[in-house]
Amino acid sequence: MTAERDWRGVAAEDTEDVAAAVTMKLRARSRALLGSLLRPRFWPAMVVLLLVMLGNAAQLAGPLIVAAVIDVGIPNAVRGDGTVLAWCVVSYAVCSLASALLWMCFLRLSGRIGQDLVLDLRQRIFDHAQRLSVSFHETYTSGKVISRQSSDIDAFGDLLEVGIDDLLTSVLTVTGIAILLLTLDLELALVVLVTAIPLAFIARWFLRRSNEAYRGVSGRTATLIVHYVETMNGMRAVQAFRREGRNKSIMDGLNSRVRSSARDSLSVVAVFTMAVRMIGNLTMVAVLTIGALRVAGGSMELGVLTAFILYVRRYFEPLDDVAMFANSYSSAIAALEKISGLLEEKPDVPEPERPVPLPRRRDGGLEVEFAGTEFRYRPDTPVVLPELDLAIPAGQTVALVGPTGAGKSTIAKLVARFYDPTEGEVRLAGVDLRAVSDVDLRAAVVMVTQENFLFSGSVADNIALGKPGASRAEIEAAARAVGADEFIRALPDGYDTDVRKRGGRLSAGQRQVVAFARAFLADPAVLVLDEATSSLDLPTERIVQRALESVLADRTALIIAHRLSTVLIADRVLVVDQGRIAEDGAPETLIGKGRGPFADLHSAWQDSLA
Amino acid sequence: MERVGTVAALRRLVPYLKPVRAGLIGSGAAVTAGMLSGLAIPLVLQWILDGPVAARDTGALPWPIVVVAALSALEALMFYLRRKLVAGPSTLVEARMRADLYAHLQRLPISFHDRWQSGQLLSRAISDLATLRRFIAFAGVFLVVNTITLVLGMVVLFSLSPALGLITLVCSLPLLLISTQFESKYAVLARRAQDQVGDLATVVEESVLGIRVLKAFGRGPQLAAKFLGQARRLRRTELGKFRVLSLLWGAIILLPELGIAAQLLIGSLGVADGTMTVGTLVAGITVAGFLRWPTDSIGWLLAEANQAATASTRYWEVRDAEVTITDPDRSRPLPADGVGAVRFEGVRFAHAGADHEVLSGVDLALRPGETVALVGPTGSGKSTLTMLVPRLADVTGGRVTVDGVDVRDLRLDDLRAVVAVAFEEPVLFSASVRENVALGSPGATDEEVREALRVAQAEDFVDRLPWGLDTRIGEEGLSLSGGQRQRLALARAVVGKPKVLVLDDPLSALDVHTEAEVERALRQVLSGVTALVVAHRPSTVRLADRVALLDGGRIVALGTHAELLATSAAYRAQLSTVEDERAEAAS
Secondary structure (H helix, E strand, C coil): CCCCCHCCCHHHHCCCCCHHHHHHHHHHHHHHHHHHHHHHHHHHHHHHHHHHHHHHHHHHHHHHHHHHHHHHHHHHHHCCCHHHHHHHHHHHHHHHHHHHHHHHHHHHHHHHHHHHHHHHHHHHHHHHHHHHCCHHHHHHHHHHHHHHHHHHHHHHHHHHHHHHHHHHHHHHHHHHHHHHHHHHHHHHHHHHHHHHHHHHHHHHHHHHHHHHHHHHHHHHHHHHHHHHHHHHHHHHHHHHHCCCHHHHHHHHHHHHHHHHHHHHHHHHHHHHHHHHHHHHHHHHHHHHHHHHHHHHCCCCCCCHHHHHHHHHHHHHHHHHHHHHHHHHHHHHHHHHHHHHHHCCCCCCCCCCCCCCCCCCCCCCCCCCCEEEECCCCCCCCCCCCCEEEEEEEECCEEEEECCCCCCHHHHEEEEEEEECCEEEEEEEEEEHHHHHHHHHHHEEEEECCCCCCCCCCEEEHHHHHCCCCHHHHHHHHHHHHHCCCCHHCCCCCCCHCCHHHHCCCCCCHHHHHHHHHHHHCCCCCEEECCCCCCCHHHHHHHHHHHHHHHHHHEEEEEEECCCCCHHCCEEEEEECCCCCCEEEEEEHHHCCCCCCCCHHHHHHHHHHCC | CCCCCCCHHHHHHHHHHHHHHHHHHHHHHHHHHHHHHHHHHHHHHHHHHHHHHHCCCCHHHHHHHHHHHHHHHHHHHHCCCCCCCHHHHHHHHHHHHHHHHHHHHHHHHHHHHHCCCCCCCHHHHHHHHHHHHHHHHHHHHHHHHHHHHHHHHHHHHHCCHHHHHEEEEEEEHHHHHHHHHHHHHHHHHHHHHHHHHHHHHHHHHHHHHHHHHHHHCCCCHHHHHHHHHHHHHHHHHHHHHHHHHHHHHHHHHEEEHHHHHHHHHHHHHHHCCCCCCCHHHHHHHHHHHHHHHHHHHHHHHHHHHHHHHHHHHHHHHHHHHCEEEEEEECCCCCCCCCCCEEEEEEEEEEECCCCCCCEEEEEEECCCCCCCEEEECCCHHHHHHHHHHHHCCCEEEEEEEEEEEEHHHHHHHHHHHHEEEECCCCCCCCCEHHHHCCCCCCCCCCCHHHHHHHCCCCHHHHHHHCCHHEECCCCCCCCCCCCHHHHHHHHHHHHHCCEEEEEEECCCCCHHHHHHHHHHHHHHHHCEEEEECCCCCCCHHCCCCCEEEECCCCEEEEECCCHHHHCCCHHHHHCCCCHHHHHHHHH
């Protein structure tokens, strides 16, 4: 076993502490989410309630009928009159049938409501996560999103499946019996009802502890999941570097932490159920003692005491179910706290409320303009782009060059609106990007990066991502245009070959070419290439290069590349340094100057090729 | 997939249950004791009410009340013990099974991991094991206790009156039949639901990991539609489960009730005839009522047992996967004076189930201390060839030797201690820098880690990180640039001073400036070790002493960069740039 601090290292978010006020806010937030989920299903839920009540009534009728048989039916039958007996038996059978049918309806309806709630919540999380900006996903890791969608949804689903029918039945029973007891005998009833005070304290203790325990389980499980998933995804490195032993001791540590939290939470339940049962049983003993003395003293009827004792036992029985419900309720609320936290995040790049349509695309693409654009990633980080003014006429191919961290990728990401500028505007055909609808923007601007993520499915599916509904002929034409056709046909099932997990079937270069085909199929007015050719081998790069020259001809293009060959096909080169444009001009002109940032870079490249 | 019976699937848990049987049996005993004291309380109460209280005899009251109080306390205590006793064992079984699964997954070959989505592997380690834990803690215990109660109850009923016993039995038999039928239907649905949950997890994972692509193309809505479709399918399966469950519940409620109705009828007629007493009838109905919960619970318990069996089957599906790359039965040591000579001799390789070979007879010898660059068209099998040296994959023909010993004759630990690798995409874990660099040698001192960082020219930037070597990096920590990541991967490769290095194009994804930095690092890293470097670029090739050109599954040319440029047209096609071509065309 290994202490977590030993291997995980330090990160800023470790210093999280939940203050009481914050806890209250979290609670309120998750209850609000629960309310918004339940509200549209109010009437079906009422039907469920009715079904439970009727089902209970049908079941409760059973003992009364049995009593009638014994008190009336049998004596009559002995006297030769079987009518009452027959009626009783028939009505017993009818009640059984009714209770079975009502129960079946209840199960199916409540199951449907529960599944609808889960589906609704799943969809909200998914859609919201997709709406959130890239910058959000850079800090909120994929593992967290996955646990929102898996373990937290499960906790919510458990609440619906386990709790509701038990809770409804219990509440009905307890209320009914309390009223009955009060009418039977006030003094004894108060003895029973006064137990509500210790019960409330115990329930409070229980809810707090089980909430804590649940938080422990889910937080620790989340860490375990991250470690587990990273091991699976990095298995090559794990095995090549004999990491297995170390991983095992890390896993043992995480595992035993999860286990001790899980055990705590079970112990809390154990103590709680014991306490409830103990209070119930002791109350019964007290009722028995007081009652017996009063019966002996003649101030109470024996029959009343008998009924009282029978009812007291049934009064406390459902409280166990209430406890189990409270338990799954607090798990579900803790899960909803986290889900509502995710749902509360505001997208950094919101959709415009009143979008401005883009002008119709002309042959040469659309004009891109930076006007007094300033950008920093977070308020507390330095400015990456200080006041950039730049106009890229429609149809121009611009190459951005400069050292790492100069701000080239930031410029590219602003054009694709992965971020919004902190000052000034980025305009597309004269329209501020913040006023363009997402659908219009994504149709007009496409960015290809070196992160060539492939989705599970076939090669054709992955290319078709550029244009949903594209015909096979269009897909193949796009692949041919970027020189991918040949290798795709050589795959076992050609275009229908499954790319496997994250495109694992293809090499990095092949994935990149598929990503290119995808972009070409999308046919955007503005194409942004951020280091998109970096993982290609030279023969492939040559093919892509030739394709690029024709593909870029009738659109605006922004290219970030460190290969000379790619930069040289540009109409204009911008040398970026510390967020500013250090040099601007046609590549031949800049090289022709002999000295200057681009001319220097150019000669360095020439050397590296020798 | 062939369906394994519920019992057979659950029986596979026995090895894990055996060590904790004391706790499980104890919990079962507590359930039974709690149930018996719960049953005894009303009997004693009845006796007190009918006896001393009815007789107004307060002097006889104290002792019986003490008995009730003691039984009450005992019942409450048993409620506590039942959960307390099972808490340890059930969580222990879960933790052990997870640890064993994890250990097994770490031994399974890369080819297995390429096939399996991590979402599917994760759902086995988390949700399936949670299902099993719940089963062991609650349903399993009750399944045993309630079955015993049912059998005993039937015996009591038959001894009271064979007629009443027979009625209850006749009503229970169809229940058994329905339950069996239900079991097979439910198992299919449960399995389908669990698989659909796994698929859903995969879409979620992709939606987050591929967020940049989705945003760049505005394809979020398409994936959302796919997600919704899958979530709806899952909902349909879940509703199917409810449908089956509701039918079973209907039967479970209805049949025993009809039994009681029949008992009432037959019993009453018997009383009227004088062949049965009212006392017997009341007792019979009371016992049948007492058997209600054990009978009712059967449906729920069977459903749980089914879920658990499905979870167990899914778990063992992975545990049963064969570890194909193992230590040899009789291992050979590496020669003590080994210098790191690597030879490929007639090496062939085909993916399992594929009909064509990726490598078909590769012969290549790396001299000790030499750097050989491996060049070839996309998909020619360069990466595959590098995987064969540290045995991340095994040859399907021929052999690979290190210092004259077949790599398959070495212990994996020994082999991987002398062979280090760096991949095209450096893998970083959410852990400290120290942990990431000393990946396979947790005993490495800070000095050794620093030395490796120095060699890989990474010490400066690591020192500038907020917590130095302790800074958490990777997905859950600080993000690093491509050049920084690649240099850490190189530092990782040299930390144990390996004799052989295998590098899968560590320069491919870097910009010019970073590439220059990493190249400087590489030069130092490569000195004094035997190295095989996959290369796409002339700059990488220049680091090598010799170059091997891989094409069509064989080495087709071998020599220095200059020699090959002069003699091999295929090599020129592979390594000349657009500019070179233009220059040629112009001349």
